[in-house]
Amino acid sequence: MAKSILVVDDSVSIRQMVEATLKGKGYMTTTAADGQAALDLCQNQKFDFVLTDQNMPRMDGLSLIKSLRQMAAYRTVPIVMLTTEAGDDMKAKGRAAGATGWMVKPFDPTKLLEVAAKVLG
Amino acid sequence: MKQYVKDFAIVVSAVSSVAIVLALFGGFPLFSAVIALVGLSLIVAQRLKALQQDSAESVSPIQATQSDNEQIKTSLQEVTTALADTSSEAVNDLTKVISTQEDAVDTLTAAFGRFSQLSHQQQQVIEDLITFGDNHEISYIDKIHDFAVQTGKTIDTFIEVTTFTSTSLNALTEQVNKITAEMPEVVKALHDIDQIASQTNLLALNAAIEAARAGEAGRGFAVVADEVRALSNRSSTFSESIQRKLAEINRQVDAINVSVHKIADQDFSFVEDIKQHTHQVLDEILAKSEQDAKNANSLNALAQELEQAINSAIRGLQFGDINGQHLIYIKKILDFTSNGLKRCHASGTHQMLSNYQNFVADLSQLRQQTNNPVSSSSMSSGSVELF
Numbered sequence: 252m253a254k255s256i257l258v259v260d261d262s263v264s265i266r267q268m269v270e271a272t273l274k275g276k277g278y279m280t281t282t283a284a285d286g287q288a289a290l291d292l293c294q295n296q297k298f299d300f301v302l303t304d305q306n307m308p309r310m311d312g313l314s315l316i317k318s319l320r321q322m323a324a325y326r327t328v329p330i331v332m333l334t335t336e337a338g339d340d341m342k343a344k345g346r347a348a349g350a351t352g353w354m355v356k357p358f359d360p361t362k363l364l365e366v367a368a369k370v371l372g
Numbered sequence: 373m374k375q376y377v378k379d380f381a382i383v384v385s386a387v388s389s390v391a392i393v394l395a396l397f398g399g400f401p402l403f404s405a406v407i408a409l410v411g412l413s414l415i416v417a418q419r420l421k422a423l424q425q426d427s428a429e430s431v432s433p434i435q436a437t438q439s440d441n442e443q444i445k446t447s448l449q450e451v452t453t454a455l456a457d458t459s460s461e462a463v464n465d466l467t468k469v470i471s472t473q474e475d476a477v478d479t480l481t482a483a484f485g486r487f488s489q490l491s492h493q494q495q496q497v498i499e500d501l502i503t504f505g506d507n508h509e510i511s512y513i514d515k516i517h518d519f520a521v522q523t524g525k526t527i528d529t530f531i532e533v534t535t536f537t538s539t540s541l542n543a544l545t546e547q548v549n550k551i552t553a554e555m556p557e558v559v560k561a562l563h564d565i566d567q568i569a570s571q572t573n574l575l576a577l578n579a580a581i582e583a584a585r586a587g588e589a590g591r592g593f594a595v596v597a598d599e600v601r602a603l604s605n606r607s608s609t610f611s612e613s614i615q616r617k618l619a620e621i622n623r624q625v626d627a628i629n630v631s632v633h634k635i636a637d638q639d640f641s642f643v644e645d646i647k648q649h650t651h652q653v654l655d656e657i658l659a660k661s662e663q664d665a666k667n668a669n670s671l672n673a674l675a676q677e678l679e680q681a682i683n684s685a686i687r688g689l690q691f692g693d694i695n696g697q698h699l700i701y702i703k704k705i706l707d708f709t710s711n712g713l714k715r716c717h718a719s720g721t722h723q724m725l726s727n728y729q730n731f732v733a734d735l736s737q738l739r740q741q742t743n744n745p746v747s748s749s750s751m752s753s754g755s756v757e758l759f
Contacts (some may be wrong), residue, residue, distance in 0.1 A: 262693040263474070264481040268686045271485035275492050306697065306745050335694055337747035337755065346759050355747070355754025357690035360683040362756050369758065 254371050255279045255296075259289040259303035259315065260333070265356075269302060269333070272360040273367065286310025290318050297324050300371055305334035305341070313348050320349035329370035333358060445721060452713050459710035466703040470696055477692025484689065488682045495675045502668050513664045520657040527650045534643045541636040548629045555622050562611050562618070569607035576601035688751050701744045708738055 256278050258269045266282045273280050281298065283289035285307040293301075301319065305312040312332050319325040329351040334341075337355045345353055351370055354363070503511050579597035583590035712734060716727040 260693075262696065264477045264689060265693050267478070267481045267485050268689065271488050272686065275488060331758075335697055335746040342757065350759060352756070352758035354756050356694060357687045357751055357754055359753035360686050362753060366756060366758070 253277050253279045254299040254367075255281065256300045256302060256367065257281050257283065257289060257292060257298040259283045259286065259301065259307070259312070261285055261304060261307040265304070265333075268360075269358075269363065272363055276364055276367075278367065286312060286315035286318075289315055293319060293322065293325060298328065300367060301325075301328060301330040302333050302367075303330065305332055305336050305345075313344055316345070316348040316350050331366060331370065333363075441721060445724065448724075449717060452716050456710050456713035459706045459713065463703055463706050463710060466699055466706065470699050470703070473692055473696060473699070477689060477696075481686075481689050481692075484682060484685050488679075488686075491675070491678050491682065498668075498671055498675075502664070511665075511668075513661050513668060516664075517658060517661040520654045520661065524651060524654045527647060527654075531643050531647045534640065538636070538638075538640045541632060545629070545632045545636050548625060548632055551625055552622070552629060555618065555625070558618055559615065562615050565611045566608060569604045569611065572607070573601055573604040576604060687753060691751060694746050694751075697746050698744065701742070701746075704742065705735075705738070709735065 256273055258266055258273070258280055259282070260266050260269070261284050266284075270280045270282060281292060281296075283292055286303070287310040289301070289303065290310065292298075301315075303312040303315055310318075312334065316330050316332075319328070319330060330349065331352040331354060332345050332350050333354045333356060335356045342353050352366060354366065499508050502513060503509070576597045579600065580594055583594035583597055586593070712731040716724065716731055718724040718727055
């Protein structure tokens, strides 16, 4: 059974690129345009991996991670931030919120697949 | 008077700074307008400096103060209005740039996404074409190669067997010829036996005659003579029987001889032709399968290069998201500048000065509070860290 990945980004093009990369290797993908939309999806569905942007309207990535970690179903699900932010202070915030990893844009598709393979075991 | 001039100089300096900030943040379309504003600000600043010098030497300071104050105020309001309008136009232009950039990047991303998908499908079709089995574990190329090698061996074995058969037929022909040559000797021997039987018969007859002449004394001998005649007749009968059988065997051997000759007379040179032709075809098949294997490897290498190129394109196309965030940040600063400058207008000089000072302070605060979210300055791959 293919692993399911939730891709959260307000940029249509980033969502398309991440989806194309992951689908090419057989992963099932679902997309959300912001943190709130992602949270709504996670209420009804369990994804194996969440990949989220930081700066988004309505709810940012850090808030999404904090909310997901409150949910029993998402306590151990890998959540990786994919963002333009690269500051150590932001990474520290991400780690404190419960992020599994931090990727800085632009992402390399090969590295993204390596991260997906690693966090999905 | 000197204090006012100094204050205005500070404000003009601030406006110049804003103009320079705009020049730094603004894109190419803004550049000319902002440069003009910087120039205008510098002219006002020079004029203020001249006024400072003039006022120091002035004979009538009150008249000069009122006149200069109005002149400076008017100039500043003109600069402020121009800067606010330019910033406003820049915001509109940036909105269009962001929109067209998003549209272009979305279109390109969709195209490359499709390209990537088609590339994967193409790779799948190629894999289907050159392999089979549940997991594509068997290569058609290897299979054809094995078939060609096996067929070559089979053909060689067939030709060996055929050549051996041909050679054996020749030997068989010779042996049949020898048998045929032996036949007259056997027939002659049988004729000799016939002759002996005939002479024995004649001898037995003479013995019977002599026995009859001897009377009672020859009776026993007459019995022996009869037995000898009977044996002689049986010998003749056996000889005839053997001769008939031999004649039949001779006929069969002749028939075999004819058949063997027919087979032996066949031209087996075609086998060599078949061998040469088959090996030529098999060599071509082997060469083709080796070429196909090379082509399959080339296709794999091309597919990998294509994937790398698509990956590079995907990485490069993220400039849309990255620059979009840059542009939105710049737009926010410009928007703030435009609205802030518009609010600086006031009828009273003191109020106007206060507005300018507030604006500069607010702008400084905004820039401290709002960080540009983009940290990368190139399109090389960003860092990856797993906690």
